[in-house]
Structure formats: structure tokens, C-alpha cells
Amino acid sequence: MQHVPYGYKIENGKAVIDHEAASKIKELYRLYLSGLSLSNAAKVAGIKGYHSSIARILTNKHYLGDGYYPQIIDNDTFKQAETEKLRRAERLGRIREPSSKEENIKKYRFSMPTPKQLYDDPFIQSEYAYSLIESEVVKVGAE
Template sequence: MSHIPYGYRIENGKAVIDEKTAEQVRTLFEAYLSGDSMSTAADKAGIKSFHAGIGRMLTNARYLGDGFYPAIIDADTFAAAEAERARRVEKLGRIQKQKEPEKAVFPTSFCIRERTEQLDDPFEQAEYAYSLIETEVKTDGSQ
């Protein structure tokens, strides 16, 4: 099984809420929603973690409860934290928009000039033959 999220522990093969750390998770969400930064909210909650770890905690849907993990926070709090995080990201200009990939243009028809030489070395003959190939494709992909 993978890593157990902060706020839970395993007893007899089942995930149960660890009340001490679960209260820290609830405090983290409340502090973040009150306007604190991730690191300040983590400090208020008594959680020692890096910025990325706190960000993962704020986006971890397991805190809502699923088939294995019981719920620590309610859906409204989780949705509010997601909306607040999105608002802050946009405000700070940290949204990475995907660039449209450049369309690759592949030659679809070829023209070969008339052969005028016959060489004894097969490698030189092949090199010469390839040098006679010309493409007939425009840059926009049309012929």
C-alpha cells in the first residue's frame, strides 16, 4: 500500500483518523482559507513540511473520505480551499498555458533528377543517388 496521508493511521488493516494530526489538518485548511499563506497556515497548524507538501495536503481528496479513508474535512471546506488556491495562482500569474504545438510538415511527394553518373563503390553510388532526390512540398503542406 502507498503512503498513509497525514491525519490517519492504520489499525487492524483499516485506516482510522488520528485525532491529534487530523485536528492539525483541519487547522491547516481553516488558516489557509482565512488568508494565510501555505507556510504560515502550516506553522499555525503545527505541521512541519515544505511548501509543495502543504500544497499536496490541500489538494488531497482523501481528506473527504473514500472507501478506505474516513472523512477529516467536509466537501465545502475542500472546495473552498481549491477555489482559493486557484484564485491565488491566477492572481500571482502562475498559470501555465499550454502552447499549441507547431504543425510538422512532412514531404509527401518527391522528385528525383536524372542519373548521369555510375560509380564503382556502392556506398558512393548510394550517396550520389540520395543527392538526386528533391522534395516538392510547399511550407504550408500543400503541393
């Protein structure tokens, strides 16, 4: 059985809006965009959950409406919340770009001489061919 996102319920096989929960979701977006933290916005809106589950509500695209779920949040509000979440993460130093250090990058050069032996068994022949492969580490910038 698949999970139905908070704010919806299934009636006669179709997803419909749970109006009480949907109003809490709208309030969550409004409070979050007004400056409250995720936890505080959820608490004031009356939504109980862990920080991660509240964050998933802000990023759940089903609330925009799709072929199965009706729309609860308008596109502008959703984008504003997405932008605000990213802005807060950057401000708090929670977005870390991977640092690529060139000294950690290794390049390999492979070579293989022409096989001099032939075997009837293809597994033995491939084992022999793989044993001929030679590799060497090439310094970055030296090619």
C-alpha cells in the same frame, strides 16, 4: 509499504483518523481559507513540512473520505481551498498557458509509390518499403 496520508493511522489493518493530526489538517484549511499563505497556515496549525507537502495536503482527495479512508474535510471546504489555490496562482502569475505559435506548427505530407520489387525475407521487404516513403513539409494553410 504504501504511505499513509497525514491525519490517518492504521489500526488492525484499517485506516482510522488520528484525531490530533486531523484537527491540525482542519485548522490548516481554515487558516489557508482565511488568507494565510501555505507556509504560515501550516506553521500556525502546527504542521511541519515543505511547501509542496503542505500543498499536497490541500489537494489530497482521501480527506474527503473514500472506501478506505474516513472523511476529515467536508466537500465544500475542499472545493473552496482548491478554488483559492487556483485564484492565488493566477494572481501571482504562476499559471502559464502554452502559447501556440502557428509558425512553429509543421505539417507533413507522406507519399509512397507502389513497390516494384518483392523479397522473400519480410524484414528486407519492409526495409525496402520504408525506404520508398517520401515526406515533405507543408506550409500551414497550404493544402
